[in-house]
Amino acid sequence: MAEKGALAEAPPVAVAKKPARPWDPRLLLEREEVLGYLLMLPALGLLTTFVVYPFLYGIWLSLTDSRIGVPGGFVGLKNFIELTRDSIFQQTFRNTFLYTGVTTVFKLAFGLAVAVLLNNTFPLKRFVRAAVLLPWIVPTVLSALAWLWMFDSTFSVINWMLARFGIKGPVWLGTNPWPMISLMAVNIWRGTPFYAISFLAGMQVINQELYEAAAIDGASRWQMFRHITLPTLRPVIIIVVLLSVILTFSDFQLIYVLTRGGPANSTHLFATLAYQVGLPSGEIGLGAAISLFIFPALCLTVFLTLWYMRRQELD
Amino acid sequence: MGKPWRKVITRREFLGSALAVGAGAVAAACAPSQPAQQAPAVQGRPTQLLVLWQSSFVQEQDKLLDQMAQDWGKKNNVEVRVEHIAYNDTPARIAAAIQAGSGPDVIRWTQGWAWIYENSLVDVSKEVEDLIKRLGGIYPDAEAYNKVGGVWRAVPWSVNPGVFVYRTDYFQEARVQVPTTWDEFIQVGKKLKAYGKPIGQALGHSYGDPPGFWYPWLWAWGGKEVLEDGKTVALESDATLLAVEKAVELFYGALDESGLSWDDTSNNRAYLAEQISCTLNGASIYFVAKRDFPKVAQVSDHFVHPRGPAGQFSLHALFSLGIMSYSKNVQAAKDLIMYLMDPQQYSKWVDVGLAYEFAPFKYSENDPVWNKDPKIKAFRDIVVNGSGRWPGWPGPPTAKAAQVREAYIIVDLFAKACSREFKPADAVKWAAGQLRQIYGRS
Numbered sequence: 001m002a003e004k005g006a007l008a009e010a011p012p013v014a015v016a017k018k019p020a021r022p023w024d025p026r027l028l029l030e031r032e033e034v035l036g037y038l039l040m041l042p043a044l045g046l047l048t049t050f051v052v053y054p055f056l057y058g059i060w061l062s063l064t065d066s067r068i069g070v071p072g073g074f075v076g077l078k079n080f081i082e083l084t085r086d087s088i089f090q091q092t093f094r095n096t097f098l099y100t101g102v103t104t105v106f107k108l109a110f111g112l113a114v115a116v117l118l119n120n121t122f123p124l125k126r127f128v129r130a131a132v133l134l135p136w137i138v139p140t141v142l143s144a145l146a147w148l149w150m151f152d153s154t155f156s157v158i159n160w161m162l163a164r165f166g167i168k169g170p171v172w173l174g175t176n177p178w179p180m181i182s183l184m185a186v187n188i189w190r191g192t193p194f195y196a197i198s199f200l201a202g203m204q205v206i207n208q209e210l211y212e213a214a215a216i217d218g219a220s221r222w223q224m225f226r227h228i229t230l231p232t233l234r235p236v237i238i239i240v241v242l243l244s245v246i247l248t249f250s251d252f253q254l255i256y257v258l259t260r261g262g263p264a265n266s267t268h269l270f271a272t273l274a275y276q277v278g279l280p281s282g283e284i285g286l287g288a289a290i291s292l293f294i295f296p297a298l299c300l301t302v303f304l305t306l307w308y309m310r311r312q313e314l315d
Numbered sequence: 316m317g318k319p320w321r322k323v324i325t326r327r328e329f330l331g332s333a334l335a336v337g338a339g340a341v342a343a344a345c346a347p348s349q350p351a352q353q354a355p356a357v358q359g360r361p362t363q364l365l366v367l368w369q370s371s372f373v374q375e376q377d378k379l380l381d382q383m384a385q386d387w388g389k390k391n392n393v394e395v396r397v398e399h400i401a402y403n404d405t406p407a408r409i410a411a412a413i414q415a416g417s418g419p420d421v422i423r424w425t426q427g428w429a430w431i432y433e434n435s436l437v438d439v440s441k442e443v444e445d446l447i448k449r450l451g452g453i454y455p456d457a458e459a460y461n462k463v464g465g466v467w468r469a470v471p472w473s474v475n476p477g478v479f480v481y482r483t484d485y486f487q488e489a490r491v492q493v494p495t496t497w498d499e500f501i502q503v504g505k506k507l508k509a510y511g512k513p514i515g516q517a518l519g520h521s522y523g524d525p526p527g528f529w530y531p532w533l534w535a536w537g538g539k540e541v542l543e544d545g546k547t548v549a550l551e552s553d554a555t556l557l558a559v560e561k562a563v564e565l566f567y568g569a570l571d572e573s574g575l576s577w578d579d580t581s582n583n584r585a586y587l588a589e590q591i592s593c594t595l596n597g598a599s600i601y602f603v604a605k606r607d608f609p610k611v612a613q614v615s616d617h618f619v620h621p622r623g624p625a626g627q628f629s630l631h632a633l634f635s636l637g638i639m640s641y642s643k644n645v646q647a648a649k650d651l652i653m654y655l656m657d658p659q660q661y662s663k664w665v666d667v668g669l670a671y672e673f674a675p676f677k678y679s680e681n682d683p684v685w686n687k688d689p690k691i692k693a694f695r696d697i698v699v700n701g702s703g704r705w706p707g708w709p710g711p712p713t714a715k716a717a718q719v720r721e722a723y724i725i726v727d728l729f730a731k732a733c734s735r736e737f738k739p740a741d742a743v744k745w746a747a748g749q750l751r752q753i754y755g756r757s
Contacts, residue, residue: 065756067714069413069435086752087745088722153573154585174519174576176734260403262520262723263575264730280406280721282431282714283756284414 061288068282079289089290092268095180096294099269100248103187107244108237110188111195116225118196119203129200136193144257147186148173151258173259179267186254191247195240202236203229235309242305246298270294362393362647367408367419369634370399372583372599376668380655383664387654393647402522402579406721412639420642421652424635425522427706427717429461429468436468437638437645439652443467446656450676456703457675459712461635469635470652473672476631476703477527478693480586480600481593484614485512489592493618497535500621501561504569507592514569515591517577518730523632524579525726526706528595530630533558533725534704535623540719540750545710548754550728551747554625559732559739566733575734587611597632598671598694605669617693620702629702633675670694715754724749 028034062079066072083089118129135143150157151172159169172182210228219227230237252271255261261268261276268276270290278287366384371377381397388395398419400408409428412418413435429436443461447453457471486493486503489510494500504514517524533539537554541547566572571591574581582594587608594600604612620629638648654660658678665673666684670691673679675698685695697703706725707716719725728746731737737745 067431068410069432082752082756086749088749151576152584153571153576153581154588154590171573171576174573176736179576259576260520260578262727262730263518264727264734264736265723266734266736275407276722279410281718282410283718284410 058288058291061285062292064285066285068279068284072285075285079286080293083286083289083293088265088268089273091265092270092273092290093293095267096249096269099180099184099187099251100245103184103191103248104241104245106184106188107191107195108241110192111199111240114192114196115199115203116229118200129197133193133197135190136197140190140253141257143190144186144254147182148258151182174263176263176266179259179263183254183258183267186258187248187251190254191244195244198236198240199233202233206232234312238305238309242302245301249294249298249301361388362644364388364393364395364421364644364647364651365419366395366397366421366423366651367405367412368397368399368423369402369405369425371668371671372580372597373602373668373671376664376671379664379667383655383660384651387651391647391650393644393651395651412641416641418639418641420639420644420648422637422639423472424469424637425632426720427460427712427714429635429637430463430712430714431717432637433463433466433468433714435640437640437642437648438466438468439470439638439649440467442649442653443470446470446653446676450656450658450674450678452677454675454677454698454703455701456631456705457633457635459705460633469637470656471675472634472636472656474631474633474675474698474703475597475672476629476694476697477524477595477597478617478619478697479593479595480615480617482512482589482611482614483616485510485592494621497532497561497621497623501565501569504565504593508569508571510592512590512592513571515571515577515582515585515594516574517579517582518566518574518726518733519577519581520723520726521578523597524577524582524595525723526720527630527632529562529726529729530704530706531620531628531702532562532623532729534628534708535620535625536561537623537625539709540707540716540725541710541754543709545707545713545716546754548747548750550750551743555728555743556739559729559742562729563732563739575730598669598691601690602669602671616690619693619697619700627700627702628704629697630705631698631703634672715756718753719750722749722753724753 029038063074063076064072065075065078114132118125118132122128149155153171153174156169156172158172162169170178173179206229210232211224214224214228249269250271251269252275255267255269255272256275259267261272265273270293274287274290277290278284281287368377368380377399384395384397387393402425405422405425406428408418409422409432412422413432444467453471454474457474461467461469461471481493485507489506489512491503491506494503507513516528518529519525533555536558538552538558539549539554542549566574571585577585582591582596583600583603585591586594586596586600587604589611601612601615601617604615620627636652638645638652642648655664656674658674661674662682662684665679665682666687669688670682670684673682673684673695680695680699685692705712705716706720707713710716724746728742731745732739732742736742
């Protein structure tokens with residue numbers, strides 16, 4: 001305090017220096033609040049170029065009757081109204097929700113089971129943990145091509161094996177409901193490692209003392225899982241499910257390689273139908289409208305998830 | 316004391332320099348590009364030409380095409396790059412190129428794409444008229460696909476007809492003859508299926524084989540998408556219903572039922588694996604059999620489309636070369652196309668592919684390739700006999716007709732009935748509704 005008082009009483013020394021002008025461009029950069037925004041500009045530019053602009057352009061396209069190479073006029077919500085009346089779109093809508101719902105439930109269950117198994121100590125633990133990630137690491141197109149071969153009506157290795165047991169395998173990608181079941185199976189196979197490794201990471205930071213205390217109290221393994229592992233893991237589960245739902249909802253590669261939405265549109269999802277209508281058919285306005293149907297559903301999913309997480313934090 | 320050579324850069328100086336560099340880069344990027352080159356630069360920096368081409372089932376044709384393009388490029392100081400991609404991936408590349416206003420200078424088109432993208436294609440009427448004069452005339456479907464509103468928007472490059480490749484030994488053992496009508500076709504198929512070697516036909520979402528079979532099937536029974544005006548939907552008719560009912564009979568009585576999952580390659584594999592006795596295809600099955608499965612080739616032959624109550628119809632894959640309106644090398648692109656179309660080059664390309672694709676100009680009827688193997692003459696006959704039509708027939712192959720094809724509405728009309736998702740009458744109603752929706756759009 002004394003030092004501060006001494007400084008305050010000191011005679012002014014900056015007689016020769018002009019008082020700083022707040023808008024002097026040289027001095028502006030010295031101000032943290034200005035500099036902070038300036039440093040954010042490159043990231044903001046990238047986000048605007050690659051996220052905001054395409055998104056806004058997509059919204060604009062969906063409100064026009066644009067075709068490839070032909071700028072269209074504003075048609076309001078006509079594209080959306082037309083889509084709701086279209087039986088192929090209705091079927092796609094049902095397919096997308098069914099596909100996302102079923103695969104998410106299975107990936108969650110399998111992911112948890114695999115994570116619990118991998119959380120134990122066993123020989124070659126690190127190798128097995130790395131190997132489990134393989135389906136998720138391999139590029140989707142590559143693994144989808146391998147599955148295409150396995151589902152092939154002439155050379156299916158699955159049917160060949162079934163035949164050894166006297167069972168005639170179905171036409172996996174041809175006769176309903178097998179095409180959708182096959183796609184779901186491949187999606188679950190591919191997505192489970194992502195769930196498992198994320199859950200495993202979450203499990204490894206759970207305080208072991210909790211389990212030790214529970215064991216002393218005589219809790220069974222199931223009770224420990226139910227009352228310690230699951231509640232502690234809940235934030236990780238929510239984030240993983242959220243990401244997975246977003247990715248599964250907009251799945252394209254798997255369907256494009258395996259069925260292209262066929263037979264008879266029975267496996268179209270929003271992304272594949274948007275592609276078919278928007279690009280090969282050239283109706284890019286209508287295609288954009290199909291893509292945007294994903295948006296409210298995903299917004300709602302994100303909102304509910306984040307709301308739930310926030311409520312958990314407050315509790 | 317700091318070192319005299321080491322200048323401390325202040326935050327202000329750093330940001331100022333960074334902004335200056337950034338502004339410079341933006342200015343350079345926005346600077347007008349070099350003036351468009353309208354002709355190959357014979358001297359100096361070579362012109363660059365990018366050609367987008369679908370990969371062929373017959374790789375020998377691709378290799379020779381690349382070689383011919385390179386040879387022409389060297390002579391004319393043009394760097395020609397031919398990029399081969401899958402058929403089914405082409406629409407995405409075309410759309411991206413048109414929307415961005417840059418990309419391949421020349422794109423190989425198929426079917427009615429010129430109608431969908433006519434605004435993005437250069438007028439090549441002078442070149443095509445010249446070819447028609449020199450090459451003895453053109454087939455009607457090649458003209459219908461590429462002449463949009465009286466203007467040639469692409470140069471017809473090749474026709475890749477499909478006919479039925481069949482196993483002569485299986486036909487003999489099942490005691491059946493080559494069918495000449497679709498009713499006979501169904502009966503022959505039933506016997507072959509009972510013999511254990513059914514007919515194979517794709518019914519999935521794939522570019523070539525499914526439309527190649529089901530459009531002619533519809534027409535042969537008297538069904539049609541639209542009337543001659545190309546606008547009035549005419550699918551909902553007794554003839555279409557008959558076509559769908561006959562398709563269901565064919566599917567369960569004569570076809571390999573896995574066809575619902577098939578793409579354009581599936582029937583090739585099934586035939587060469589001796590799973591099926593007959594299938595509609597281009598010459599690729601026979602070509603590959605001759606090369607890799609000579610015993611299968613020996614007992615294989617071809618027949619043309621049978622006739623239906625309304626006549627004989629076929630739908631050929633027709634390819635054309637379009638020059639993009641954004642191209643800065645239009646003249647070089649035209650020169651390259653005209654060079655490749657010259658019979659001196661073109662005949663060699665047809666020869667290595669054993670007529671898998673050949674010119675849609677009438678001179679090709681007398682191409683020496685037809686004397687190489689009598690078994691391939693069916694591919695010429697189905698083109699020469701004038702049975703070829705196009706989606707949207709009897710109207711023109713409009714953009715709407717192309718959209719119907721791209722959306723697989725006609726294929727799915729039959730697929731929905733054959734998979735028993737819909738009864739035949741409901742399938743017709745569904746498809747007619749889809750057509751009305753597409754044709755009704757502005």
